Amino acid sequence: MTNILFAAGPDRWDDWAPPLRAALDQAGLGYALAQDMAPEVVDYIVYAPDSALQDFTPFTRCKAVLNTWAGVEAVVGNQTLTQPLARMVGGGLTEGMVEYVLGHSLRHHLGMDAHIVNPDHDWHWAPPPLASERRVTVLGLGALGAEVAQKLAGVGFAVTGWSRRPKEIGGVRTLNGDDGLAEALRGAEILVLLLPDTPATENILDAEALALLARGAFVINPGRGPLIDDQALLAALDSGQIGHATLDVFREEPLPKNHPFWAHPGVTVTPHVASETRAASGAGVIAENILRGEAGQPFLHLVDRTAGY
Structure with a gap:
């Protein structure tokens, strides 16, 4: 069972949960997806930098943090984030x-x-x-x-x-x-x-x-x-x-x-509307990276911490 924590904001859950489940089902993964989960059992975090989650220290089992935004400047400098960080590429x-x-x-x-x-x-x-x-x-x-x-x-x-x-x-x-x-x-x-x-x-x-x-x-x-x-x-x-x-x-x-x-x-x-991740297509990007992680393959779209993106 792959445990996935959704920490991209409670207001986004209703938009993201159905397409995420559909994409994970299509990938053939056995998983648990929730907004609340004991940190020590979490395998992946689906994340947005404005999330309330800012301390990654307790997530000792976490294999990757998968950003739903293209931008990572608000999280890349977080000293508690030692897990691989992937940014969103695609997703509309x-x-x-x-x-x-x-x-x-x-x-x-x-x-x-x-x-x-x-x-x-x-x-x-x-x-x-x-x-x-x-x-x-x-x-x-x-x-x-x-x-x-x-x-x-x-x-x-x-x-x-x-x-x-x-x-x-x-x-x-x-x-x-x-x-x-x-x-x-x-x-x-x-x-x-x-x-x-x-x-x-x-x-x-x-x-x-x-x-x-x-x-x-x-x-x-x-x-x-x-x-x-x-x-x-x-x-x-x-x-x-x-x-x-x-x-x-x-x-x-x-x-x-x-x-x-x-x-x-x-x-x-214009009010920051040029480009927004669409949950319907972004879910597929997230699911692909989780599938790769579970297969031991390299994650896609990893952030270069030294470059900042």
């Missing part, structure tokens, strides 16, 4: 992120805002460039960033992707390292941020980086709030260096009601 996250980024990229590329809000009933507009004439840069080429970059290229955009380590992605110009970062930013007209939140990426989009973008560029951040120096972004918006910023993630969430992003005409705030 990729599809949701691609749709969000494509939608807002096309919105800015086509100048839709001016057509939607047109109080003067202006008729004559200059046509936008074709996608092939629009330079787009994606910072971060993990599972989400690589798929987003490919889909943007598939629409026809001239896409450059940047990552810390070398990557190869069909149809995408890829750069890496510190020198590659400046080159990736220089002249970009749409910038998409899909990096993890680590000490190395905090404020990666600062005043110096913003100045490298094409004047009037659009910034889309569905990655992590600390990637952006908020004050530098506001200054760049006020100067016209940045034309508009669509922001889905913030240093503090929910975004405080008095934050200047809410009132700035050059900012669109």
